[in-house]
Amino acid sequence: MPLPKAELHLHIEGTLEPELAFELAARNGVELPYADTDELRKAYDFEDLQSFLNLYYELMAVLRTERDFEDLANAYLARAAAQGVRHAEIFFDPQAHIARGVAMGTVVEGLWRALGESEARHGVSTQLIMCFLRDESAGSALRTLEAAKPYLDRIVGVGLDSAEVGHPPVKFREVYEAAAALGLRRVAHAGEEGPPAYITEALDVLGVERIDHGLRCVEDPALVERLVRERVPLTLCPLSNVRLRTVDVLADHPLPAMLDAGLLCTVNSDDPAYFGGYAGDNFDAVRSALGLGEERLRELARNSFLASFLEHDEERRARYLAEVDAYRF
Numbered sequence: 198m199p200l201p202k203a204e205l206h207l208h209i210e211g212t213l214e215p216e217l218a219f220e221l222a223a224r225n226g227v228e229l230p231y232a233d234t235d236e237l238r239k240a241y242d243f244e245d246l247q248s249f250l251n252l253y254y255e256l257m258a259v260l261r262t263e264r265d266f267e268d269l270a271n272a273y274l275a276r277a278a279a280q281g282v283r284h285a286e287i288f289f290d291p292q293a294h295i296a297r298g299v300a301m302g303t304v305v306e307g308l309w310r311a312l313g314e315s316e317a318r319h320g321v322s323t324q325l326i327m328c329f330l331r332d333e334s335a336g337s338a339l340r341t342l343e344a345a346k347p348y349l350d351r352i353v354g355v356g357l358d359s360a361e362v363g364h365p366p367v368k369f370r371e372v373y374e375a376a377a378a379l380g381l382r383r384v385a386h387a388g389e390e391g392p393p394a395y396i397t398e399a400l401d402v403l404g405v406e407r408i409d410h411g412l413r414c415v416e417d418p419a420l421v422e423r424l425v426r427e428r429v430p431l432t433l434c435p436l437s438n439v440r441l442r443t444v445d446v447l448a449d450h451p452l453p454a455m456l457d458a459g460l461l462c463t464v465n466s467d468d469p470a471y472f473g474g475y476a477g478d479n480f481d482a483v484r485s486a487l488g489l490g491e492e493r494l495r496e497l498a499r500n501s502f503l504a505s506f507l508e509h510d511e512e513r514r515a516r517y518l519a520e521v522d523a524y525r526f
């Protein structure tokens with residue numbers, strides 16, 4: 198039995214496995230510029246975040262109907278459950294779909310068909326976080342929040358993703374203020390490729406409660422001290438960092454030093470279909486490459502539930518934490 202954990206940094210579009218991509222392409226009459234899954238997998242040799250994003254957005258062309266989004270989410274939830282995920286807070290990128298003529302309602306209703314029965318079917322509780330694409334305009338983000346208003350009972354919070362450098366958090370001040378006024382939780386990618394100052398700005402200007410990635414905080418000791426003091430969770434994604442070349446090899450990942458510094462780190466999969474592994478694979482990888490002991494792994498699992506947005510159901514959080522404490526490696 199795998200260690201129970203929560204997944205807090207997972208882009209549902211990044212769970213599109215090549216096999217499902219071809220299946221959906223055939224179902225929807227979409228032509229992919231790859232002969233087969235082997236040829237597609239060969240394109241997964243990324244140089245940086247942008248080279249990944251190019252493929253990530255290209256493959257979204259196969260996602261067209263509610264059923265497509267339902268199938269995508271069900272496939273992810275089955276894999277996550279098999280790797281010990283008990284709770285998942287799932288990002289989605291509506292602007293990337295709306296731009297292709299796929300409505301917000303199609304995306305949310307489709308995902309919800311799978312999420313609504315996830316506990317019964319997969320034993321995984323779920324929440325949805327809508328991300329804004331930071332390389333699109335602030336106005337586009339505001340229009341996206343407007344389009345989400347009929348679905349806010351299904352969306353727990355907002356996030357910020359896509360190409361980071363040159364798109365600082367402050368660009369999205371207004372839409373984050375509007376999201377807060379609607380009672381939405383706030384997170385943002387920061388310090389993945391962008392500088393540590395983006396982490397500070399996400400906290401101070403956007404009011405985020407968690408930082409997605411946040412890896413580059415290690416370059417600024419005063420910032421690390423603040424993150425420790427304020428108990429700001431970081432949703433790290435070790436296999437993603439290697440595949441996107443933020444870190445040369447996994448053995449060089451700063452996770453052990455970050456834990457030693459007292460940071461509230463969690464381990465997540467980001468875009469598991471593209472980066473070589475789901476949540477449990479990321480745990481296994483850091484265990485073997487970084488020599489993390491059982492108590493460190495248990496700490497990471499505890500952190501994932503502590504950092505999750507389960508305030509509406511503290512009994513559930515306590516149950517998950519008890520499962521982690523009782524876990525025998």
Ligand code: ADE
Nearest residue numbers: 208358359360386467468
């Ligand atoms: N969109 C999907 N994965 C992402 C990542 N790792 N960083 C920024 N945007 C993303």
Ligand code: ZN
Nearest residue numbers: 206358386467
């Ligand atoms: Zn991400």
